[in-house]
Amino acid sequence: MISQQITQAFQVFRMELDDHNERRERLIKASRDITNLSKKVIFLLHRLVMEESTGGKDTDPEDVIRHAGAKGRQKLTEVQNLYSGLKRELEGDRFWRYERQVSPGLQEYIEALSLSHFMEHGTLITYDQVQQTLSDSSGAPHFLLPVYDYLLGLSDLTGELMRFAISGIGRRGGRAKANTICRFVRSCKADFDRFTPYIRDLAKKQAVTVQSLEKIEDAVYAVAVRTSEYDVPPELMDDIVALSVSN
Amino acid sequence: MISQQITQAFQVFRMELDDHNERRERLIKASRDITNLSKKVIFLLHRLVMEESTGGKDTDPEDVIRHAGAKGRQKLTEVQNLYSGLKRELEGDRFWRYERQVSPGLQEYIEALSLSHFMEHGTLITYDQVQQTLSDSSGAPHFLLPVYDYLLGLSDLTGELMRFAISGIGRRGGRAKANTICRFVRSCKADFDRFTPYIRDLAKKQAVTVQSLEKIEDAVYAVAVRTSEYDVPPELMDDIVALSVSN
Amino acid sequence: MDSATLDQLNELLDSDVTLREKIKDEVAELDKKTRIMAGTLNKIHSTPPDLILNLLDVVRPTITSCRDNMVNLAAIIPPNQFWRWKDMWSNSLRASIFSAALVEYLSNRTLITLPQVCEILGIDDSWKDRLTLPVEDYLHGIISLVNELSRLAINSVTMGNFEEPLKISVFVKDIFAGFSMLNLKNDLLRRRFDSLKYDIKKIEEVVYDVSLRKLAPTSTSTTS
Amino acid sequence: MDSATLDQLNELLDSDVTLREKIKDEVAELDKKTRIMAGTLNKIHSTPPDLILNLLDVVRPTITSCRDNMVNLAAIIPPNQFWRWKDMWSNSLRASIFSAALVEYLSNRTLITLPQVCEILGIDDSWKDRLTLPVEDYLHGIISLVNELSRLAINSVTMGNFEEPLKISVFVKDIFAGFSMLNLKNDLLRRRFDSLKYDIKKIEEVVYDVSLRKLAPTSTSTTS
Amino acid sequence: MDSATLDQLNELLDSDVTLREKIKDEVAELDKKTRIMAGTLNKIHSTPPDLILNLLDVVRPTITSCRDNMVNLAAIIPPNQFWRWKDMWSNSLRASIFSAALVEYLSNRTLITLPQVCEILGIDDSWKDRLTLPVEDYLHGIISLVNELSRLAINSVTMGNFEEPLKISVFVKDIFAGFSMLNLKNDLLRRRFDSLKYDIKKIEEVVYDVSLRKLAPTSTSTTS
Amino acid sequence: MDSATLDQLNELLDSDVTLREKIKDEVAELDKKTRIMAGTLNKIHSTPPDLILNLLDVVRPTITSCRDNMVNLAAIIPPNQFWRWKDMWSNSLRASIFSAALVEYLSNRTLITLPQVCEILGIDDSWKDRLTLPVEDYLHGIISLVNELSRLAINSVTMGNFEEPLKISVFVKDIFAGFSMLNLKNDLLRRRFDSLKYDIKKIEEVVYDVSLRKLAPTSTSTTS
Amino acid sequence: MDSATLDQLNELLDSDVTLREKIKDEVAELDKKTRIMAGTLNKIHSTPPDLILNLLDVVRPTITSCRDNMVNLAAIIPPNQFWRWKDMWSNSLRASIFSAALVEYLSNRTLITLPQVCEILGIDDSWKDRLTLPVEDYLHGIISLVNELSRLAINSVTMGNFEEPLKISVFVKDIFAGFSMLNLKNDLLRRRFDSLKYDIKKIEEVVYDVSLRKLAPTSTSTTS
Amino acid sequence: MDSATLDQLNELLDSDVTLREKIKDEVAELDKKTRIMAGTLNKIHSTPPDLILNLLDVVRPTITSCRDNMVNLAAIIPPNQFWRWKDMWSNSLRASIFSAALVEYLSNRTLITLPQVCEILGIDDSWKDRLTLPVEDYLHGIISLVNELSRLAINSVTMGNFEEPLKISVFVKDIFAGFSMLNLKNDLLRRRFDSLKYDIKKIEEVVYDVSLRKLAPTSTSTTS
Ligand SMILES: [Mn+2]
Ligand SMILES: [Mn+2]
Structure with missing residues (x-):
């Protein structure tokens, strides 16, 4: 009977669709976990800098930041382990099949990783360096990192750098750091501009980057105006203020 | 002074922008008038067929429709006069500058014109025929008719044909006419499908055409079912019913 | 302040x-x-x-x-x-x-x-600036009337009343002709008027059924 | 018909x-x-x-x-x-x-x-049924006034007029207090009123700058 | 960089x-x-x-x-x-x-x-990782088929072919039963499957019209 | 903190x-x-x-x-x-x-x-604060029932069961009268109730078809 | 029914x-x-x-x-x-x-x-199932407090009170540190927390001005 | 066809x-x-x-x-x-x-x-009907210039160049006055012109900061 054939065919379809939907659900959950872990690392990085900066005059602010970056990088091994566990779910042509589910977590991870990297080394993490963190011990990648996710993840970095610069501006050495970050974000913006015609969402993110950059510029400007008025070297200014508000 | 130069330059810009805006406003108003006139002709066409069809058994329904079509065509010379008056506003590169303002009226006009033409001749009006109505007595066009507007205007025709077919189905000869229209709309749909990749809005309008076609098919189907049940020739059916409801 | x-x-x-x-x-x-x-x-x-x-x-x-x-x-x-x-x-x-x-x-x-x-x-009439009855609302009410009468044509036949559809048919065609004279804009009213065609068609079908099955009286009794 | x-x-x-x-x-x-x-x-x-x-x-x-x-x-x-x-x-x-x-x-x-x-x-007043001036429009006009005055406070200082911000501050705070007493709904007016707070803050900052540097004669006059 | x-x-x-x-x-x-x-x-x-x-x-x-x-x-x-x-x-x-x-x-x-x-x-089959035919696309094609057949049921009757709708009805009901077994997510496929119900209904109405009027020989054959 | x-x-x-x-x-x-x-x-x-x-x-x-x-x-x-x-x-x-x-x-x-x-x-009943059955959901379920019964009326006739539509008609008219007495707001429920009218009309047309052709025994039984 | x-x-x-x-x-x-x-x-x-x-x-x-x-x-x-x-x-x-x-x-x-x-x-506490105070609302209230205190820091100086900004600075930094410990989602609360940075910055600037102009008392009087 | x-x-x-x-x-x-x-x-x-x-x-x-x-x-x-x-x-x-x-x-x-x-x-000029430079595009380019100059005013100060904002301010105010003469429709150009106001305000604030602190030599030169 015809009917029987159709039933059997649809039973096969059901299995395939259920299998796909279940894998999709698993990857959505995994991506959500990765996103949350990465977000927490970003919070942690901001927090570490803030807490340890209160250590007093003897700690070098650069050391504090480097130390925070290293701690963040270590914490991100948790995310790397998750990706290593997903290797089978994403092998072969599956990565691209589930790219839409995987992409948000991946970009958030790259945002966190690049922030740790910047804090630790003061540079932009490269594509190969990111790919390396997504590979097993023998260097075989769990999946090929798409350039898009790399660039989109990096372009979120500038927002975090803005937060980092502005909330640090009142701390010892924060003014100099804000200047460094201002230059760094300006060059990120220029570099990424090249890629906007290739990646649609990047233009939107670049607009956010410009906003972040202007916020940093405004903050750096405010410091410059004040320093000019009082004609006191920045580091001395820090100390005078620290004397007024010691906590 | 710099300021003076800027003021003078901006005075020139103001004149140019005002000139452009005023022309734009004039064309919007003209387009609205053309739209309204065309809409009224479409109403008139439906109305003429309805009114004159009540003339009784002696009038040939085909004549009534032909006559209505001719009257509609005559009435549309009013629109043609408006276009002839706009010749100067649309000459040279101006037509394309104000295409967005002119287009809605133009398409509505083509809808009305093609409906008149169909009623009068039973055929689809050609591109050259439409262009001819938009030319002066020596055959010089007021402006070059864009193929897009021609096709988009025609594709609205199918909606009016649906109204024409369905409201005529109860009149003498209406069943046969509905069949003719059904075939005609079906071939319009097939012809226009070729152009959908070129004209973005056409795909949406084709979806409406398909709906109209299905409505006509449903109406023609209902007649077929009924005729089959009673096994009476359609024309005889008309007479039996006319006997029951004479008005 | x-x-x-x-x-x-x-x-x-x-x-x-x-x-x-x-x-x-x-x-x-x-x-x-x-x-x-x-x-x-x-x-x-x-x-x-x-x-x-x-x-x-x-x-x-x-x-x-x-x-x-x-x-x-x-x-x-x-x-x-x-x-x-x-x-x-x-x-x-x-x-x-x-x-x-x-x-x-x-x-x-x-x-x-x-x-x-x-x-x-x-x-x-004296409330003009506070409460009046706009034409649109009147026309909407009339369209609803026709919608209901097309249902009534059907149900009358079910109840064995074969004259009702004929009366309704004459009445409704007149209203339809009236609406055709109006220059409606492309609004809700126009869309509802378009839908009237289906009511008319339905009523006509009932009239056919009744006429062809010779259930209705002769034409003279229904002229209006 | x-x-x-x-x-x-x-x-x-x-x-x-x-x-x-x-x-x-x-x-x-x-x-x-x-x-x-x-x-x-x-x-x-x-x-x-x-x-x-x-x-x-x-x-x-x-x-x-x-x-x-x-x-x-x-x-x-x-x-x-x-x-x-x-x-x-x-x-x-x-x-x-x-x-x-x-x-x-x-x-x-x-x-x-x-x-x-x-x-x-x-x-x-006799046009009441055709043209009148609704409260909302009046309030919108006043909010625009405050927006403009916050800009004027800044520019006055640039031009060396240090008293203007103090006058504006007193005037604007009064208006702000007035608006605070109004029962505004969650509409455009409410949102624009919320934006007033930024103008007030800006003006207060100008007054602060001027007072801190002792540029205006009588900064104590701002207490209302 | x-x-x-x-x-x-x-x-x-x-x-x-x-x-x-x-x-x-x-x-x-x-x-x-x-x-x-x-x-x-x-x-x-x-x-x-x-x-x-x-x-x-x-x-x-x-x-x-x-x-x-x-x-x-x-x-x-x-x-x-x-x-x-x-x-x-x-x-x-x-x-x-x-x-x-x-x-x-x-x-x-x-x-x-x-x-x-x-x-x-x-x-x-050997192109698997570059070009294959996913179940979804196959199912979309089948839904389009049913959409078209519901129109064909109507037009066949118009052309005097009263058996076609009965055949289509049996065929389409089987397909519908097949789709009902699938756990579709809230995506396009699900919405198009929902629209299948209208096609089925339309075909059923055609079969009804034909059966009611005894226009086709063996209407009882549609029970499965 | x-x-x-x-x-x-x-x-x-x-x-x-x-x-x-x-x-x-x-x-x-x-x-x-x-x-x-x-x-x-x-x-x-x-x-x-x-x-x-x-x-x-x-x-x-x-x-x-x-x-x-x-x-x-x-x-x-x-x-x-x-x-x-x-x-x-x-x-x-x-x-x-x-x-x-x-x-x-x-x-x-x-x-x-x-x-x-x-x-x-x-x-x-004791779960009241965690899981209960709201009236809205009940009414939605009932509307779906009527949708399905209008389809059943059609298909019953196809299968030669001419009494089913008459039973459904009585049942569904009662539900419709009930819904008419409810004070529904302009929400999804209201829109779905409006759609009920089409189901009722469809069922009435089936009853009409059956009555006109004298296929069911007691068509007069539909008066309520 | x-x-x-x-x-x-x-x-x-x-x-x-x-x-x-x-x-x-x-x-x-x-x-x-x-x-x-x-x-x-x-x-x-x-x-x-x-x-x-x-x-x-x-x-x-x-x-x-x-x-x-x-x-x-x-x-x-x-x-x-x-x-x-x-x-x-x-x-x-x-x-x-x-x-x-x-x-x-x-x-x-x-x-x-x-x-x-x-x-x-x-x-x-016993109203738990009808009226309770969610954490989010509490945190929103606190952010509004900081917004207001940054304004107060400015205006205190205008009124000649140079100690207030120092007190506020200490208090507000503590709150900021607290918020930093929370894992906020990307919602309104997070956006408002981000905006706190500007309040802090503003207050810090006032503290600088006051400190550098030596208007405030010595540090010992402000330790909390 | x-x-x-x-x-x-x-x-x-x-x-x-x-x-x-x-x-x-x-x-x-x-x-x-x-x-x-x-x-x-x-x-x-x-x-x-x-x-x-x-x-x-x-x-x-x-x-x-x-x-x-x-x-x-x-x-x-x-x-x-x-x-x-x-x-x-x-x-x-x-x-x-x-x-x-x-x-x-x-x-x-x-x-x-x-x-x-x-x-x-x-x-x-001879390409007029194929390629020309419309006023709108020119004006858009000028608005982008002002957007950029407002950022430059800020960054110049950061680099210790206090005169740049004063020059920019004079230049930009002239442009703004020019734009004010135009009857812009409610289009993109209008919206971008509205955004100019923010640029002007930002530049004015920079000039204010510089003037207030007497950082630039001749702040009085900005009055036109
Ligand atoms: Mn982020
Ligand atoms: Mn039309």
Whole structure:
């Protein structure tokens, strides 16, 4: 009977669709976990800098930041382990099949990783360096990192750098750091501009980057105006203020 | 002074922008008038067929429709006069500058014109025929008719044909006419499908055409079912019913 | 700003809120009545012809009682603010017009006119700036009437009344011709008018069935 | 339906279009004037205090000439239809109110009242059902005034006028206190009022800068 | 970023752009064919039963010629990137599946299977990671088939063929039962499956009309 | 802020995510059951009257098994949070109510009541703050029932069962009259109630067709 | 459906409407109080330090009187429906929390705790299923407090009070550190937390100005 | 349609497609250049005043090279079809105008005129019906210039150049006054002009900061 054939065919379809939907659900959950872990690392990085900066005059602010970056990088091994566990779910042509589910977590991870990297080394993490963190011990990648996710993840970095610069501006050495970050974000913006015609969402993110950059510029400007008025070297200014508000 | 130069330059810009805006406003108003006139002709066409069809058994329904079509065509010379008056506003590169303002009226006009033409001749009006109505007595066009507007205007025709077919189905000869229209709309749909990749809005309008076609098919189907049940020739059916409801 | 000014500004800002509440309450009242009328009139589809007039007598007092709501609304709307608030009641008003038009048709086989509706609902000409009956709403009510009559044509035959569809057919074609003379814009009214064609077609089909099965009387008895 | 009825219905359905065109033209006229006034008043940010009064004298005739547009509008709007059309001109009206309020403040250091605005713009009480000045529009005009004054506070200091911010601060805080007492709904007015807080803050920062550097004579005068 | 990195990224991105262009061209080719097939198959609604087979013979070569496009596509897509690019052709592929399924149904009154479609379109199992035929696309093609058959049921009756709707009804109910077994997510497929219900209803109404009037010989054969 | 407070705040901010996952899983289970029931009940359209009861017996255990999901849901929802999460399962719940109502109608020709639904689905009164059956959901289920019965009226005639439409007509008119008395707001329920009118009309047309052709024994029995 | 059932269904459908109205009225009351408190507390920006306590004494009774509204709300909300209605009052509640927190800070220089807020507003633990104070609302109130204190830092200096900014600086940094420990989602709260940075920055700038101009006392007097 | 007509239409449509592709390619070229110029000019925010001229020298050849693209475009556009295709390149054209205007301002402190832009970009007057430079595009370019200068005002101060903001302020105020004279419709240009106000305000605040602190020599020179 015809009917029987159709039933059997649809039973096969059901299995395939259920299998796909279940894998999709698993990857959505995994991506959500990765996103949350990465977000927490970003919070942690901001927090570490803030807490340890209160250590007093003897700690070098650069050391504090480097130390925070290293701690963040270590914490991100948790995310790397998750990706290593997903290797089978994403092998072969599956990565691209589930790219839409995987992409948000991946970009958030790259945002966190690049922030740790910047804090630790003061540079932009490269594509190969990111790919390396997504590979097993023998260097075989769990999946090929798409350039898009790399660039989109990096372009979120500038927002975090803005937060980092502005909330640090009142701390010892924060003014100099804000200047460094201002230059760094300006060059990120220029570099990424090249890629906007290739990646649609990047233009939107670049607009956010410009906003972040202007916020940093405004903050750096405010410091410059004040320093000019009082004609006191920045580091001395820090100390005078620290004397007024010691906590 | 710099300021003076800027003021003078901006005075020139103001004149140019005002000139452009005023022309734009004039064309919007003209387009609205053309739209309204065309809409009224479409109403008139439906109305003429309805009114004159009540003339009784002696009038040939085909004549009534032909006559209505001719009257509609005559009435549309009013629109043609408006276009002839706009010749100067649309000459040279101006037509394309104000295409967005002119287009809605133009398409509505083509809808009305093609409906008149169909009623009068039973055929689809050609591109050259439409262009001819938009030319002066020596055959010089007021402006070059864009193929897009021609096709988009025609594709609205199918909606009016649906109204024409369905409201005529109860009149003498209406069943046969509905069949003719059904075939005609079906071939319009097939012809226009070729152009959908070129004209973005056409795909949406084709979806409406398909709906109209299905409505006509449903109406023609209902007649077929009924005729089959009673096994009476359609024309005889008309007479039996006319006997029951004479008005 | 001195406190007198502030009080006055606040009063002006507040008064709209209270007014909206009052209108809402009144419209809720009116709405309840239209639901009751619709519920009763729905029975025409299962009532034999000789009992229809009784049914209409049941509805009439409710229609007339809508006047109270009209009077109340006219009393609350501030002068000149008809256009500000009218959307709040137009649905209910259209439902009332529909009921009045259906009662009129079944009683006298005539189309209720706009002034007749005003009279029945007690809408006074002198309220012009607060409460009036716009043409659009009247036309919406009439379209609803035709929708209902196409249903009635079907159900009359089921109940063995074969003349009703013929009467309805004549009446409805006349209304359709009237609507065809109007220059409607591409709005809701136009869309509802387009849908009338299907009602007409349905009624015509019933007329065919009845005629071809020779269930209806001869043509002379139905000429209007 | 007889043809007289049909003609009447058709007329009712058609008439609005022409009216809309007429209003649009009149509002375009008014709009042009508000742009001219805004252009002139923009110069307050670079005009020394002693020349401000001259500047205001240039603007006054244009404000007064808005009366013509008001008269024309009142003549075209049909009785009772104020609420139907008002959205077409409210932006231009608010711009006129802003200009009148700014001229009033700079001339007399007082807040223009709603009746004063009506008088200046020649809005007649007897037009009530066609053209009136709603509270909302008045309040929008006042908020625009505060927006502008926060800019003026900044620019006055640049021009070496350190007292202006103090005056503005006192004036604006009073208005702010007034708005705080109003029962605004969650609409555009509410959102614009929320934005006032930024203007106030900016002005306070200017006063702070001036006080800190002891640039103005009597900073203690700001306590109200 | 140093210029080596920039160059590397640029190269990667450039190669995608070129690839995209190539796929686009190939899909445009395929698309043209699906439009030609749809145009021809559209004639089934006005073709008498005995000429239908000729019509199908006209379409078959075009279907088969789609294999060229499939071969070309499979050659350009890089390994493992099937899912990355498939959205570019899935609409065209679904249209091809629809044509193949309609031809199959009208020829043999059977539902084309997924492997049959692959064979007809020449989609090779060994291309798996570059070009394959996903279940979703197959199901979309089948839904389009049902959409078309519901129209055919109507038009067959118009042409005096009263048995066609009965055949279609049996066939389509089986398909519907098949779809009911699937756990569809809230996506396009689910919405299109919901729309199937309207097709089924429409076909059932045609069968009803035919059965009620005893126009087809064996209406009892539709019970399954 | 001390760290205990911070930990507690963080916990409160985090907890919802896990709960949402758990509810989702449970609802997916319930959903699968409603799909199975719908699949089986779909067969009523091609099943002769004497085999219908067997069909219903197949569905009953699945309905009863929904109790497990209800118990599980009631166990996960925190006290007092019914209104926070209910949107997650209302679609599935409505589908279950529909199945229960259809089984009830075909078994006993009566309308299932809200308490009956609660009993069948095992929704306990004591869960009130976590899981209850809102009126809206019950009414949605009943509207789905009427949608299905209008299809059944058509298909019964196809299968030669001319009495079914008459029974359905009486039942459905009663429900319609009931809905007319309800004070529905302008929401989804109201729109679906408006759609009921089409179902009623369709059923009336079937009764008309059957009556006109004198196919059913006692057409006069439809007057209520 | 019998009329008892209908009445019961209608009652269930109607009760929500009435309840919504009641809550709205109560919230309007509460809202009026928050506006009065905000109006009074706004005066801290122009009140010398020694008169602040008097000002707070004026506000306290209004805060306490909010308990009445809370009691009333708790009385109207049906058991278990907290989550259904909470959005209606959360804005007003946050405004009350802000007022309470500002009074607490200016009285005792401490951060009000969540239990303290509950106590002051009389939110009873036993109302849990009808009215409770969510963490989010508490945190929103605290952010508003910081926004206000950054303004106060500026205005204190204008009024010659150079110690206030130092106190505020210490207090606000502590709150900021607290917020940094929270894992906020990307919602309104996160955005408002981000904006806190600017308040902190502003306060720091004031501290610089004051320190560098040596207007503030020595550090020992400000350690907390 | 007969096949001759179909072919004719197809040909017309095909030629447009080819033309569009050609324009697209040319605009992509132009776009690449505008991005390079923007990238270089972006460095003005971190370049000391004495090195700015070198930077401009780097940009000039690229601006001039845009002429090639203009010549090519003018060669492909059919007569009278300028307005049909211009949206395809207006963004790139505006970006070029912006670069030319910024170079002009930083070199000579003057506003580039429309004829100057035409000359630099090699737009020939004789191309009028194929390629011209509309006022709108020129104005967009100027608005982008102001956006950039407001950022430059900030960054100059950071680099210790306190006179730059004063120069920018004078220049930008003149432009703003010019724009105020225009009757802009409610389009993109209007919205961007509205955004100019924020730039002006930002620049005014920088001038304020510099003047207040007496950081620049002759702040009084800004009064015009
Ligand atoms: Mn981020
Ligand atoms: Mn039309």
